[in-house]
Amino acid sequence: MHLAFTWGLARPPASPVPDRAAYFARWSALHGGYDPADNVWVRGWLSVAYALARPLARRGVHPDLLTGATVWLALVALATAEAGGRWPLLGVVALVASGLGDAVDGAVATLTERATRWGYVLDSLIDRVTDVLFVAALWRLGAPLELAAASAVIALLLDYLRARASNAGAGEIGTITVGERATRVILAALGLLAAGVAPAAAASLATASVAVLSVLLLAGLVHLLVAVHGRVR
Template sequence: MLSREEYLAAWARWHGGTDPSASPLVRGWLSLAYALARPLAGVPPLLATALGLLVAAGAAVLAVPGGGWLVAAGVLVGVSGLLDSLDGALAIAGGRASRRGFVLDSAVDRLTEAAYATALWLAGAPGWLAAAFGALCWLPDYLRARAGQAGVAETGALSVWERPTRVAMTGFSLGGAGVVALLGGRGSVVVLAGTAAGVLLGAIAVGQLGVTLRRSLSG
């Protein structure tokens, strides 16, 4: 199995040369996934991918009854995010990474983020706001993929709205709403605020990425 530094370097190569060290949150998230992957080196990455999607769907299901169940929904969002990073760590650090697995993992990421947006909507966020949240989870990665097809070798610097931030924002919004509900407050207010903050961060990230890609595409 690769060392942690070798794993981070390999991760960067699979992600268009993006340096994970540019964001302490992303580097910490990847390091945690690597630490979890070491004792699970024999586990197929596809298993972690499938479990991550199922757990994300479970979070949406738990958002239906609301109230204190939102605490569990928030926890499941965090677990799904870790499973998503774990599959990449198992594949890359274990020398089993492939283009097919990379594409499959990206597709599952978008499905889990759709589950996050659905959970926020079911927990009380307005439909249009939850839809915007989901779209802004998808748009940065879509732009990077299209830029890659246009010949851009590097996918741009890490933004304020990368995968770990999306997971954390969703998990804390749902979990925080559950805690407030248990204390007798209106959890939907927390969900609304968290979803709106995610939309704002997503819009900022698209602007950041747009500036970077504009330079690359005009060269």
């Protein structure tokens, strides 16, 4: 789920950090009125983001720092995959932290009222960069280039479809598919974990991870396409 932030120097929040209910309300207002209570997975994901973001918001940590960190952490995950051996185990930590950082930076922006349309666009762009880096890590572990490239393309198409539907007047598309950001993080992390535990089978394990990810992304793309068609036809 995309959340926004602005550029600028770190500063303490101007008012007390809102409670979780108030955070959900602000998040909903930024996402076309979509109610997190409508989906247990969204509510759970946002609850985790809120728990991690609240102390950071209290300390005045700027969301830009967190957003930048997500890219560097994804690059660390890629570097560990390149190194091979047991190094991908470290990559799991970096990759999961990168995925969580994507939610936490937006949560901090929302809690400190720094959310802007420019931040929304930039955050979405960085999300796509890290999506590609996650798949690239599995490729460097031994997954076929063609399969990894197909997975990355489908992921980009899914998010492009959501964005274009919004531009076409469909508003915020609240349909949650099996190919969302959390799925990408989990499967990439599982691929790195398996490769780190069994380095000799790293290529086969990475291939299996990308294959499952591709199937789920494709299913998510079809699901979203049907939902968008119903909204804009």
